[in-house]
Amino acid sequence: MIEASRLKKVYGSASEGVHAVDGVSFDIAPGELFVIMGLSGSGKSTLLRMLNRLVEPTGGELRIDGRDVLKMGDADLRDLRNRKINMIFQHFALFPHRTVRENSAYGMRVRGVAEAERLERADWALKTVGLGDRGDAYPDQLSGGQRQRVGLARALATDAEILLMDEPFSALDPLIRRDMQDLLLKLQRDLRRTIVFVTHDLNEAMRLGDRIMVMRNGRVVQLGTATDILHKPSCRYVRDFVSDVDRSRVLTASTIMREPLLTARVSDDPREVLRKLSNIEAGGVFVLEDDGRIAGVAHDELLARAAAEKCTSLRECLTDDYEQTGPDTLLVDLCRQVGRHAVPLAVTDDDGKLRGVVPRAALLTALSDARTTDSSDTPKEAAHV
Known part of the structure; x- marks a missing residue:
């Protein structure tokens, strides 16, 4: 579904600038939950935004479902963002003056979908994320976890094949965060979207990811399953990173x-x-x-x-x-x-x-x-x- 080869993002000149993303290559299969993990400054969020060209790559190649994203004109890029890819942010990005139902339907409104159809789709999405009875509420009447569920419902309602999730749960309390992780895993079992999930939390990465790509200073230091990374760390940096992980609270029956x-x-x-x-x-x-x-x-x-x-x-x-x-x-x-x-x-x-x-x-x-x-x-x- 996603193929990236030698992707780069340089701020400033090539010789003296900051290499935020430095020659990153990977591929993501349809229906995979792919996690990009790293500490602050590792380049993970910049890389995520390069996938829909919210951040323009300096170099490299990027294909989504076989199409060359870096050669897309404005019209094709808008269509990619409106129909193929949806993005979920850390801070919900909800419209405070719109109801929960209207927020959930907003992506389809941008597409020009008829009102009856988009509201019906929004109601389905809200029910799917456990908010079927809150469609008439406003964002300030919801808890943080509920607002993030609305953000997830908005992405689901558009029926986009790819979800880009930029540390979506990091602002939530630990118990609510755990609930949202559970919800995401359940939705993924049911709907099988292609998800690219960015986090700085190793436990979260290992709990959610089919595969995990660990980044440091704009480069990939290891890409593999949670089991690979725990048992076969590629270098001292990764080994130190996972040394204090409680495996019993990270690994699951499926692993x-x-x-x-x-x-x-x-x-x-x-x-x-x-x-x-x-x-x-x-x-x-x-x-x-x-x-x-x-x-x-x-x-x-x-x-x-x-x-x-x-x-x-x-x-x-x-x-x-x-x-x-x-x-x-x-x-x-x-x-x-x-x-x-x-x-x-x-x-x-x-x-x-x-x-x-x-x-x-x-x-x-x-x-x-x-x-x-x-x-x-x-x-x-x-x-x-």
């Missing part, structure tokens, strides 16, 4: 889940499932409906009994002896759930479909303090397992 070694369908023959189960030396197996939802768990003893009685379906073998959790559950909240049953902890989506499992060993490994060291930065005798 450590694995494919189950074996699953079965309700229509499978109990004798065949028992044979496969014996090969992996496990005591139970998840049994799934045809649509992937968990029907239950079949234990080896029940399978053996069903096989002896020549049953042809697994439905007679099922129990509810398992636990499940969502993909965004923090590791600290998984500790009380793993290791209690014959099958690993199930990770399911909102429809109850099995996405993966979290074995006890996987959780313990993720919570361990072991770190991958870089031999160029750390003496070999200081390394440990």
Whole structure:
């Protein structure tokens, strides 16, 4: 969806000016939540504004959905900003004299969408972000978290494929900020927009990002998943940055889940499932409906009994002896759930479909303090397992 190559922004002359963004390259897939993270002065917000040319790049290449953004004329650029991309700012940028509904519909008003259609779309967006009953209120009647929800609703209402979010939650109280992160993750699961999210908060970056790009002094120092950055920091700067991170409150079930070694369908023959189960030396197996939802768990003893009685379906073998959790559950909240049953902890989506499992060993490994060291930065005798 977004392809950037050697993007630069220089304030002043090329030789003596400030290189706010210095040769940055990356690509972002459709539906990805891509986080740009760095401290103040790292160039992250400047880079974000270059993606819709609110800040004009000094050099490099930029394509969005295959189109060369840097060669766009004024008309094409306006169309890109009005239809393809929407931006959400830290300080909400709401019109105080307009109602919440009118604020949410404003992007479509700029497009020239008929009033009835834009208000209907605005009501949908407000309901989506949990403000369906506040359409007639004004911004000064809302809390900070609610005003940010209106900003998010305005972006959703336009149906833009790309959302640029510039530290949108940094002005919120910690608990409200957490709620907004939860909301964003839920919306992303449901709507799958392409999101570029800027933050200086490492915990937030690791909680939200499918991938994270860490910047320093206008350059990229590492690009990878939260797990990559925690376990394989590219340099001392990144390692120092993540050294005090509480992994149990950053990593989620989705970051450590694995494919189950074996699953079965309700229509499978109990004798065949028992044979496969014996090969992996496990005591139970998840049994799934045809649509992937968990029907239950079949234990080896029940399978053996069903096989002896020549049953042809697994439905007679099922129990509810398992636990499940969502993909965004923090590791600290998984500790009380793993290791209690014959099958690993199930990770399911909102429809109850099995996405993966979290074995006890996987959780313990993720919570361990072991770190991958870089031999160029750390003496070999200081390394440990």
